[in-house]
Structures are given as structure tokens and as C-alpha cells.
Amino acid sequence: MLRRLSSRERFGILVQQFEPILRIAFLDAIDDITSNIVLRRVVERLERFDINGAIKAMHLDEAAFRPLDEAIRAAFNGGGVAAVEGMPTLRDPFGHTIVVRWDMRNLAAEEWLRLHSSTLITGIVQDQETAIRTALEAGLARGDNPTRTALDVVGRVNRVTGTREGGVIGLTAQQAGYVDNARRELSSGDPAAMRNYLDRGRRDKRFDRTVAKAIREGKPLPADMVARITSRYADGLLKLRADTISLHETFAALGESRDIAFRDQITKGNVRADTVTKTWRHTAQERPRLQHVAMAGQVVRFDQPFMAPDGTAIPYPHAPGVPARHTLGCKCFCEYKIDFAATLVQ
Template identity: 75%
Template sequence: MLKRLSPRERFEQLVATWEPLLRAAFIEAIDDIRSNIVLRRIVERLERADIAGAIRALNLEEAAFRPLEEAIRQAFNGGGIAAVEQMPQLREPDGHQVVVRWDARNLAAENWLREHSATLVTNIVEDQKVAILSALEEGLSRGDNPTKTALQVVGRVNRVTGKREGGVIGLTTAQAEYVATARQELSLGEPDQLRNYLSRNRRDKRYDRTILAAMKTGEPLPTETIDRITSRYADGLLKLRADTIALHETFEALNTSKEIAFRQQIDKGRVQAQNVTKTWRHTPQEHPRAHHVAMNGQKVRFDQPFMAPDGTAIPYPHAPGVPARHTLGCKCYCDFRIDFVAELVR
């Protein structure tokens, strides 16, 4: 006999289905940008001190992120379909079952999907350009030649895989700065600077023994070793970036589609808003938000927001416009319940 899944288990199942696809879609977009880079064009522009031209030569276009937009659309529709399938059966006064469907072409659904995807991709591309601009300017001002400067931005081709590794393509502006600082720590070779590098969570720990040996002998690390260590550190940050986007976008798509699915039924008169309640559910994790732990079990009517201890009104987990302190890394969701007695009376 098949086990009946709890609301939490059903939601976790959806996350397990869509989060890996969103992660893979982001990496696919970055690989597409990297694979189409012609290093010679970038170097030629840097030789003419044309940094803007070098950035244009990278072809950082929003079209490259269409796989990510498509993955978000699939997760959003998958969440909407699941929400409708999990709704308890509603019946008309004459006893006939009410037909309930997820409408992906609903205006609210289409608007959210279009605006959300466009804003996300635009922000990723623009932040990329800022990070790359800073990296190119820093490399040239440091006295690095155009080729070295370009390689530190776009990464080097792995002779085994044929793919570029390292660089700052795909990283946030802050992460690109972490890479630059890490390279400086390794290049200076001073014990306290090397010790700072060893405290970085996303470093490749396979190189720790090499760094510890340099600290002991006082010998500077070879340039090739620094490039290799920095590239692996950048790859670790890129994985973190992919994980962060996949988690955030999956939870936002699933939570939003569930809310819109219920709103569609309310707008069509199949159920009344005052007869629907929602309950905040916190997912246990290693570093939980104290505010969200306190909100666990909080129940409100469909058209009312949840209230966080800091006074923030939250329509539902990951709702648009909610401050990042309540969304980034958040794994909360909410359950919806229909008061059948009230519906029957109606």
C-alpha cells in the first residue's frame, strides 16, 4: 500500500525535483558564455585600453540565460499543478464535484513569471558586468599584461575537459572581490595573509598542505600554483552561486504558484477567501532564522499576511517584495486549508 505523503513530504518532493534542474540550468548558461569566448578579441581590446569593448566581446547577453528562465517556468507550473492536485475535492450544492484546474495562462501567473524572470536575468547580467569591469581595471592597474588580465577574468581552458575553469564569469560582484583578495593573499606570501586564505570556506582544501609548506619555509608560491589555487577557489564560489540561485528560485516559484493556484479558485468563485487559511511551516536546517522558527505554526486568513517578530508583513514565504533577510536561504513554505463546513453553509 502506498504511503500517503504529508504536506511537508509533498513539498520536499517538489523541491527535490526542481532544485537540481534550476542549478543545472544556471551552470549551463555560464558554460555557454564561457565556451563562446574568443580570448584573442578580449586581449586585443585590452591592448587598446578599451575595457568597455573587452566586456562587449564577452557577449554577456540575457539570451544566454534562457535555460534558467525555462527551468523557472517549469518549476512554477509544476508547483501550480501540484497545488491543484493536492486540493481536497469541492462539490456543488447538488453534489457534483467542482472542476479545479491550474491555469498557467492566468494573468497573475503570466505576469509573475514574465516579470520575475526578466528581473532576475537582468540583475545577473548587470552584476556580471560590474564584477568584470572591476576585475579588468584591477588587473591592468596592477601592471598585469592584457592576456593575464583576461585569463583571470574568463578562466583557463582545462586540457582534459576542454572547458574553461576559474575566472569570475558567473560570480557576483562580492564573490569576484573575494577571488581578487584571495589571489592577493597568496601572492604576498606572508604567513598572516596565507593564514587568512586558509580560513576561506570555499577554498579547495587539497592545496592546504602546499600553502602550509610555504608558510613554514617562507618560500613564495609559484605563479602557476597561485593561478591553480585561485581558479579552484573561484569554482567553489561558482558552485555556491548556483546552489543559492537554485534554492531561492525553486522555493519562490513553488510558494508563489501555490498561492496563485488558490487565488485562481477564489477568483472563479469556487471557494471564498474567508474560508481559506494558511499556516507558516518552518523547515529545520543547520542555521535556522530565529524569526522563522518563531513563526512556525502561525495561522492567518488567506488575504492576511504573516507577521514576523521584527514586524515584517510577509504574504507567504518568498513573496515578491519581502526583504532579502527573510528570503535568501529560506526553506519555509505554507499550508493552505479550506473550511469545508463554512463552504457547505455557503
């Protein structure tokens, strides 16, 4: 006899299905941007100290992120379908089965998709422009020539794969700053600064011996070696960015669609709000949020928020407007339960 999957198992399957799709969509968007950059055009503008023109030549428009938008839409739809399929069989007072369907075109669903995707993609593009502007200005201020400055930003072409690697496109402004700091540390010749690089978690450890040798000799690394090392470091940060976005957006899309699915059935009169409860489910992690561990098993009515120990009201994990300290990297989810005995529509 087939065992019925638990709510946690069903949710886990959805995450395993959609998180990789979102990760690939984000990385494909970055690859689309970098592969279409004509380096000569960027360099020409930098030679005239035209930073705005150089950024414009990179074509950082929102259309490049449409695949990510579609991936979020797919995860959102998958969460809604699963939520409806997991509901118990509902019957009216006459014993007739109530037909329950997930409608991704309902007003709440379309509004969330429109606002969420627009805000996310606009934010990514704006942050990109800030990171790139800062990196270009820093490169020229160091005295790097326009070509090296451009390559440090857009990445260098791998002769084997034909794709650009390294660079800061795709990174947050903060991460781009990390790359610039690492470049200065490795170029400094200062043993203390170079040791600081060896503490960077996303560095490519295959270069550690090279850096350690430079520290022992008290010499700065050659410029071409610094470029190689920082490019690999930037790639590590880009992977982190892709992992962060795919995790957060997958959980956000699944969480919102599941909540909307139940809200939609309540609005239609198929389910009474007072028969639905929500339970906070915590997923074990290497570095768990202690507040979320404390919230595990907390049960509230559908129309009530969960309460975190710090006083934050959370409608459900990854709900819009919840502070980042409760969302980024969070793998908690909300388990909905309908009181089967009370589901008859009055």
C-alpha cells in the same frame, strides 16, 4: 493501503525535482558564455585598454540565460499543478463536483513570470558586467599582462574536459572581490595574509599544504600556482552561487504558484477566501533563522500576512518584496488548508 503524502512531503518532492534542474540550467548558461569566448578578441581589446570592448567581446547577453528562465517556468507550473491537485473535492450547493484546474496562462501567473524572470536575468547580467569590469581593471592595475588578466576573468581551459574553469564569470561582484583578495593574499608573501586565505570556506583544501609551506618559508607562491589555487576557489564560489540561485528560485516559483492557484479559485468563486487558512512550516536546517523557528505553526487567514518577530509582514515564504534576510537560504513553506465543511459555494 497507500499512505497519503503530507503537505511537507509533497512540497519536498517538488523541491527535489526542480532545484537540480535550476542549478544545472544556471551552470549551463555560464558554460555557454565561457565556451563561446574567443580569448584573442578579449586580449586585443585589453591591449588597447578598452575595458568596454573586452566586456562586449564576452557576449554577456540575456539570451544565454533562457534555459534558466524555462526551468523557473517549469517549477512554477509544477507548483501550481500540485496545489490544485492537493485541494479537497469541491462541490456546489447542488452536490455537483466543481472542476478545478491550474491555469498557468491566467493574468497573475503570466505577470509574475514575466516580471520575475526579467528582473532576475537582467540583474544577473548587470552584476556580471560589474564583477568583470572590476576584475579587469584590478588585473591591469596590478601590472598583469592582458592575457593573464583575461584568463583570470574568463577562466583557463581544462585540457581534459575542454571547458573553462576558474575565472569570475557567473560570480557576483562581491564574490569576484573575494577571488581578487585571495589572489593578493597568496601573492603577497605575507604570512598573516596567506593565513587569512586558509580561513576561506570555499577554498580547495587540497592546496592547504602548499600554502602552509609558503607561510613557513615566508615566500609568495609562484604566479602559476596562485592561478591554480584561485581558479579552484572561484569554482567553489560558482558552485555556491548556483546552489543559492537554484534554492531561492525554486522556493520562489513554488511559493508564488501555490498562492496564485488558491487566489485563482477564489476569484472564480470556486472557493471562499474565508474558508482558507495558511500555516507557516519551518524546515530544520543546520543554521536556522531563529525568527522562522519562532514562526513555525503560525496560522493566518488567506488574505492576511504572517508576522515575523522583527515586525516584517510576509504573505508567504519567498513572496515578492520580502527582505532578503527572510528569503535567501530559507527553506520554509506555506501550508494551505481549506475548511472542507465550509467549501460549499453560497
